[in-house]
Amino acid sequence: MLDPARSYDLIGDVHGCAHTLEHLLDTLGYRKQSGVWRHAQRQALFLGDIIDRGPRIREALHIVHDMVDAGQAHCIMGNHEFNALGWCTAAPPGSGKQFVREHTARHARLIGDTLAQFEQHxxxxxxxxxxxxxxxxxxxxxxxxxxHACWDTSMIQLLRGQYPDGCIDEHFLQAAAVPGSFACNVFDRLLRGTDMRLPDGLTLTGGDGLTRAFFRTKFWEDDPQTYGDIVFQPDALPEEVASTxxxxxQKNNLLRYGVDEPLLFVGHYWRSGRPSAIRPNLACLDYSAVLYGKLVAYRLDQESVIDPHKFVWVDVERVQVQP
Structure with a gap:
């Protein structure tokens, strides 16, 4: 699918920040020609989650789609694109659902900005x-x-048996409506990552206002001892939980991505601070652009270890609206 000898610019979660994306592409040396952002030598690779939350979702989709269509980019699916497919797709008979992604108030809130911005289109x-x-x-x-979120080699091998190029169809999407099915597990693992239930029936309300009984976990820690060693999300665990x-x-059930495996790039996790590698072969490029963080890229050439000097980003500033 990709030319391994080519140079690439890997770009994290855009979430409707079209103007910021154009600023980043310009910073990376892309130029808009015949309506498409192009680079003479490089190609952009988007890590998914182009939609939802941001102010210019439709514009962001057109930028990415047009680059892909013109051979200037590739884009993988994020959990928000999967959510949109599930929202729009009828669930299979006998599933007990009307849609693959049920039209609850919580789900409606997450996709609401996208649907509103496409209302006239x-x-x-x-x-x-x-x-x-x-x-x-x-x-x-x-x-x-x-x-987008987590590389699970065994699950990807099984998925490749059905969909060698990683692109699924409506039948597979509908199968995801059944909890515990292979399709459901694939979407949860690859697009949402690994998680663990909080102990003693605890729940946490995150910075996004959603209350959860689970927390996101690392899938690479070699010898974790406590809950705090494996938490990987913007919201910290209470100290009494972190030290448990x-x-x-629990240790045996953790997924581990080894340091000797190929370079891996993910989005999804709402990081903060200065963009950097997590391990020599692992980097997350989601730095909360839509929450006035950073839209981040990594300039990949032929290196086999992530170079800390090759992260490029645009800081997203709050625009003061004058009365």
Whole structure:
């Protein structure tokens, strides 16, 4: 799918920040020609989550779609594109649901900005929803890999048996309506990552206002001892939870991405601070652009270890509206 000898610019979660994306592309040396952002030598690789939350979702989708269509970019699926597909797709008979992604108040809130911004462009939205099926759930270029949230080798091998290029269809999407199904597990693992239930029935309300009984976990820690060693999300665990020892079974159930595996780039996790590698072969490029953080890229050439000097980003500033 990709030329492993080519140079690439990997770009984290855009979430409707179209103007910031254009600023980043310009900073990376791309120029808009015939309506498409292009680079003479490089190609952009987007890590998914182009939609939802931001102020210019439709514009962001057009930028990315047009680059992909012109051969200037590739884009993988994020959990928000999957959510949109599920929102628009009827659930299979016998699932007990009307849609793959049920139309609850919580789900409506997450997709609300996107639907509102396409309200006057229904055919445009229909076309984009269909295009989401063209977004693979992963890219394995040999020397490097892309997935929105978590690389699970065994699960990806099974998925490849059905969908060699990583692009799923409506049948697979509908199968995800059944909790515990292979399709449901694939979407949860690759597009949302690994998680663990909080102990003693606890719940946490995050900075996004949503209350959860689970927390996101690292999938690379070699010898974790406590809950705090594996938490990987913007919201910290309470100290009494963070210091709680992990049981042997919990440790054994953790997924681990080894340091000897190919370079891996993910989005999804709302990081903060100065963009940097997590490990020599692992980087997250989501730095909360839509929450006035950073829209981040990594300039990948032929290196086999992530170079800390090759992160490029645009800081998203709050614009003061004058009365």
């Amino acid at each position: 229904p055919q445009d939205w229909k076309d984009f929803v269909q295009w989401f099926y063209d977004l693979p759930l992963f890219i394995d270029a040999g020397r490097f890999r892309l997935v 020892p992990l049981s042997s079974s």
